[in-house]
Amino acid sequence: MFLQQKLSRTFFSAITAILLVLLIGIYWYSVPLINKEVYKIEKNASRLVLNNVFELASTMQLNLKPQKEEVVHRLRQIIKNSVIAKTGYLFIFDEQGNMLHHPNPNINGTNALLLKDPKTGEPILQELIAVADTGKELEYLWDKPSDANNYSHSKLSLVRHLPELGWYICSSVYIDELQSSGQLLSRRILTMGFIAFMCAIFLALIFSYWVTKPINTLALIARKVSQGDLTVTSGISRTDELGILGKAFDDMVDQMRENIEMLDLKVASRTQTLATTNAQLQQALSESQQAQQQLAQVQHINAVGQLAGGLAHDFNNILTIILGNLLAAQQDNEHNKGLLLRLLPAIKASRKGSDITNRLLAFSRRQYLVPCRVDITVLIVETIELLKGSLPSKITINTDFSSEKLQVYVDANQLENCLINLVLNAKDAMPNGGVITIIVNKRIVDNLLQFD
Known part of the structure; x- marks a missing residue:
């Protein structure tokens, strides 16, 4: 200006x-x-x-x-x-x-x-x-x-x-x-x-205005264009050089507007593509992290199972020797009432230890499944007794059993492991304490139930 x-x-x-x-x-x-x-x-x-x-x-x-x-x-x-x-x-x-x-x-x-x-x-x-x-x-x-x-x-x-x-x-x-x-x-x-x-001065003023007005108009339009307004036009409709300049300026602004609109469309399309790709990458990364966590957990469980299996196998060998000697002592002293009273708890404890080692062996997949008829209420009560030492005092386990006797055909050790895992997961979900309720009811199903 x-x-x-x-x-x-x-x-x-x-x-x-x-x-x-x-x-x-x-x-x-x-x-x-x-x-x-x-x-x-x-x-x-x-x-x-x-x-x-x-x-x-x-x-x-x-x-x-x-x-x-x-x-x-x-x-x-x-x-x-x-x-x-x-x-x-x-x-x-x-x-x-x-x-x-x-x-x-x-x-x-x-x-x-x-x-x-x-x-x-x-x-x-x-x-x-x-x-x-x-x-x-x-x-x-x-x-x-x-x-x-x-x-x-x-x-x-x-x-x-x-x-x-x-x-x-x-x-x-x-x-x-x-x-x-x-x-x-x-x-x-x-x-x-x-x-x-x-x-002459008046004509010079008119001529100067006639020459400078289009230039001032172009300067004003250029300033508006520099501020981002691409909808303006010069409005110069003359057949001389200034008219040609004004038309060229309008064509340039139109071309700039079209280029910017096309660029905006390309940027929007590319942004959408990048957003979709980023979402896919985030999902893949999340799935990868979950898979890594699951793999680590499986590896951890396998390691624990292998360790528990080795310990259970060695402990079971020891218990077998102890139980064998206790049974031999029981047979040799059938008439010694006082000694039998002391041997029976030891034999019972040895068998209990043998059951525990068998469960550990089953957990580590070193023992074959042995399904049989099991009173589920008795199994649950025994499992609760086994878990009481592992649960904090602020967590309470309640039971709600059916009045009739319910039996299931299952590997007792595997069912016990399943109950243990459920209770431990519930404990982890309640860091501030709470009540765990185990309900046993009879249910008749028409179709095979599927669980993930």
Whole structure:
């Protein structure tokens, strides 16, 4: 915007300066010439008036020679109606210096031989007679009606001689009046030049506005486009270079808008694709983490199972030896009641330990499944007794058994392991404590139940 304003001001200032210099040059060069030429024209006009009157007087003196008074009267009428410049006039005097006709009543009818030229001090009539019919003008000083007795105003006179009548016909005009016409014309020319100058400035302003308005419009549109508004148009509909520039700018903005819209669509599509791919990757990563956790858990269980299986196998061998010796001692001392009372708890505990090792072996998959009919309520009660030492005091196990006796055909060790896992999982789900309820009911199913 600053560049456009500077360009506009520079352009307008340049045109104004050129016009001003041109006007001053024309005035400086032409005014003296005009004044000089107008001065010549006015002098020639004065000479022409004098010559016309002289020719008329010559004709009249030939035609009316016997009637001198009538000639003088008619000449006076003609001279009275003859005007040179603004206040210039014609006057007649004879060879004796008598003023036959003069518009000044103080001079008319008097002898003017005593009138002297204030400039030279010589009799003015003699100076007039000296330039008669020579084609030269006499310049002398005289007063003005508006400035009486001030003989400082230059006048110019032409003189023609009528020898038949002994008359001298003279013209008299103030030089400043001859020059005033030129000055008036110069002032008019200056006024017209000033008017032309103002018109030129006005036209320059219009031309500057005509040139800079589209540029300002394009600058405003460019600023809006830089701020992100791609809906604007220049609105310049011209056939010149600025119109071509405006159309090219509008086409550029349209192309930018189309490119940005296409880019937005591509970005949106690519973003959607990336979002979908990212979701798939997140899901795959989550599944991978879950699989890794499950694999780690399986590996951990396998390791624990292998360790438990090894320990159970070794412990079972020890219990087998102990149980065998206890049974042998029982057979050898059937009649020793006191000893039998001590052997029976040991045998029962050994068998219980053997059952526990068998369960560990089943857990570690080192023992084959042995399904049989099992009273499920008894198995649950025994399992609860086994788990009481593993549960915190803030967790309580309640049971709700059916009144009728319920038996299932299952591997007792596997069912016990299943119950243990369920109770331990429930314990982990209740870090703040709670109640675990085991319910046993009879249920008849029509279709095979499937569990994940």
